[in-house]
Amino acid sequence: MLSRAAGVTTRLIPHMAPPLASWIALDKSKDEPTAMIEFRSVTKKFPDGTVAVDDFSLTMPSHETTVLVGSSGCGKTTILRMINRMVDATAGQVLIDGEDVANRDKVQLRRSIGYVLQAAGLLPHRHVVDNVATVPILNGTPKAQAREDALELLDKVGLDRSLAHRYPRQLSGGQQQRVGVARALASDPNILLMDEPFGAVDPIVRADLQAELGRLQSELGKTIVFVTHDIEEAFALADTVVIFRKGGKIAQKGTPAEILANPADEFVETFIGADKARRRLRLEQAAEGGTIVVDGDGRVAGVLDDDARSTRGDAVS
Amino acid sequence: MNFLLDALAYIFDPANWAANATSPAPLGDRILEHLEYTAIAAGAATLIALPLGFYIGHTGKGRQAVIGVTGAMRALPALGVLYFVTMVAGYQLPFLVAATVGSLIALTLLAIPSVLAGAYSGLESVDRQTIDAARANGMTEMQILLRVEIPLSLPLIIGGIRAAVLQVVATATIASFAGLGGLGRVIASGIGLNDFTVLLAGALLVTALALLLDAVFALIQKVTAVRLEADDTPVAEEASAAAGAAASGRGSE
Numbered sequence: 001m002l003s004r005a006a007g008v009t010t011r012l013i014p015h016m017a018p019p020l021a022s023w024i025a026l027d028k029s030k031d032e033p034t035a036m037i038e039f040r041s042v043t044k045k046f047p048d049g050t051v052a053v054d055d056f057s058l059t060m061p062s063h064e065t066t067v068l069v070g071s072s073g074c075g076k077t078t079i080l081r082m083i084n085r086m087v088d089a090t091a092g093q094v095l096i097d098g099e100d101v102a103n104r105d106k107v108q109l110r111r112s113i114g115y116v117l118q119a120a121g122l123l124p125h126r127h128v129v130d131n132v133a134t135v136p137i138l139n140g141t142p143k144a145q146a147r148e149d150a151l152e153l154l155d156k157v158g159l160d161r162s163l164a165h166r167y168p169r170q171l172s173g174g175q176q177q178r179v180g181v182a183r184a185l186a187s188d189p190n191i192l193l194m195d196e197p198f199g200a201v202d203p204i205v206r207a208d209l210q211a212e213l214g215r216l217q218s219e220l221g222k223t224i225v226f227v228t229h230d231i232e233e234a235f236a237l238a239d240t241v242v243i244f245r246k247g248g249k250i251a252q253k254g255t256p257a258e259i260l261a262n263p264a265d266e267f268v269e270t271f272i273g274a275d276k277a278r279r280r281l282r283l284e285q286a287a288e289g290g291t292i293v294v295d296g297d298g299r300v301a302g303v304l305d306d307d308a309r310s311t312r313g314d315a316v317s
Numbered sequence: 318m319n320f321l322l323d324a325l326a327y328i329f330d331p332a333n334w335a336a337n338a339t340s341p342a343p344l345g346d347r348i349l350e351h352l353e354y355t356a357i358a359a360g361a362a363t364l365i366a367l368p369l370g371f372y373i374g375h376t377g378k379g380r381q382a383v384i385g386v387t388g389a390m391r392a393l394p395a396l397g398v399l400y401f402v403t404m405v406a407g408y409q410l411p412f413l414v415a416a417t418v419g420s421l422i423a424l425t426l427l428a429i430p431s432v433l434a435g436a437y438s439g440l441e442s443v444d445r446q447t448i449d450a451a452r453a454n455g456m457t458e459m460q461i462l463l464r465v466e467i468p469l470s471l472p473l474i475i476g477g478i479r480a481a482v483l484q485v486v487a488t489a490t491i492a493s494f495a496g497l498g499g500l501g502r503v504i505a506s507g508i509g510l511n512d513f514t515v516l517l518a519g520a521l522l523v524t525a526l527a528l529l530l531d532a533v534f535a536l537i538q539k540v541t542a543v544r545l546e547a548d549d550t551p552v553a554e555e556a557s558a559a560a561g562a563a564a565s566g567r568g569s570e
Binding site (some may be wrong): 081084086107108109110111112115117118119120121122123124125134135138183 | 444446447449450451452453454455456457460464465468469
């Protein structure tokens with residue numbers, strides 16, 4: 001109950017996210033696996049000689065959303081795929097709760113981690129419900145039980161049960177992505193890996209899916225690692241944003257607020273568009289009274305909510 | 318036109334189907350022999366080529382080598398292989414056994430390239446994203462093969478077997494050159510007796526058999542493809558839109 005309320009607040013007031021989220025994580029760590037992911041000096045060199053990731057270290061806190069963001073070819077997907085050993089590190093270690101993933105059986109490891117891809121990657125010859133039930137059935141759950149659970153998951157991700165016996169290609173792109181998320185959640189994993197999951201859908205559906213993911217996360221409190229090239233998406237979803245340069249180098253890591261307030265260098269500034277007019281908001285007194293927010297071009301961005309102002313004041317103090 | 322009518326009359330003459338009919342009849346026996354050779358050769362080729370094709374298609378290994386070898390196999394003259402193997406085997410085995418071995422090896426070699434090509438190109442045609450997702454979900458390599466790759470490429474795999482069967486059924490006539498039966502014997506008799514009616518009757522029967530088998534495989538292929546194409550009926554854009562709206566409604570609750 002508490003975590004749910006906290007999650008809702010988190011979405012409404014992004015600035016409050018870090019302290020609350022870490023407090024929830026502490027609270028949960030008592031009785032659940034923490035699902036903390038740690039990279040220690042990880043290097044990945046592909047057979048053709050390309051060094052995708054070089055001496056990369058990062059800790060991704062449990063029950064939080066860490067968003068890896070960078071332009072294509074920066075190694076962010078490689079890093080994501082090293083967590084479930086779809087890619088094996090050439091050097092260094094990837095640890096989950098202190099255990100090196102290299103010591104775990106690949107297949108078992110992957111079944112214990114949810115994975116959502118850009119094109120959903122659903123099995124085209126199986127019904128939606130069977131797609132969702134894939135991993136539990138692999139793990140030996142009886143089919144009837146797995147299907148029953150799958151129907152509940154469809155509810156959870158906001159899909160009508162009437163779609164359960166459709167084939168994936170009969171669904172819209174956004175619906176397919178919801179099925180992809182349901183499938184990733186089916187074995188109730190502690191960790192959810194998402195590789196540009198909303199990259200292929202139109203902006204309206206994407207915003208919808210992002211909101212839905214935020215809602216789900218506030219209920220479930222998974223450790224989410226999310227890869228995107230869209231900084232807006234990163235800011236919308238992240239507890240922690242990690243901005244990459246080429247070669248898997250971290251340009252800056254922090255909460256959305258920290259990064260916006262203090263971009264580490266020019267690269268980050270350009271990447272987050274801090275120099276853009278739409279990011280430069282200022283307050284103006286409207287003629288009729290009340291305060292409005294105006295961006296760098298003088299366009300009205302919104303009004304300043306008195307409630308929001310006081311809430312924020314509380315959080316800061 | 319008379320030839321054709323005579324040949325049809327020969328085929329439909331009950332006397333040529335009777336058990337005591339003179340060679341090359343009874344036609345029923347010849348057809349069964351022909352089908353037997355075809356089934357054994359195509360079956361053996363499938364047993365050899367499918368696992369190999371699956372291995373190549375799944376791993377991507379050995380593709381170049383196998384394409385080279387099967388390309389060369391396609392160029393082998395079946396009749397040459399038949400005589401060669403029959404002669405070599407004839408040193409050790411009774412003549413009829415050697416001829417049978419020779420025929421079946423020649424026909425099997427003929428069938429392998431098509432089956433193999435169907436299997437590996439079928440597996441290669443499966444969307445890489447789908448396989449990647451299956452692997453990321455924790456399927457073992459064998460599960461990926463059995464539950465994803467093979468079901469998704471079934472129409473192409475069966476297409477390969479279909480092409481092989483068609484080639485074998487048309488070529489199985491050569492078995493008669495080694496003294497065996499099959500519809501080739503009808504044709505050979507026609508040539509030997511200078512009887513064009515019998516010759517044409519044999520050729521017509523082979524053609525009919527080939528068309529029939531092809532139709533059967535076409536049907537199987539269609540049945541397996543149906544599940545993959547499903548009904549691409551306009552899946553009620555409204556229905557999905559409504560569901561989407563319901564979903565987003567729930568999202569904003």
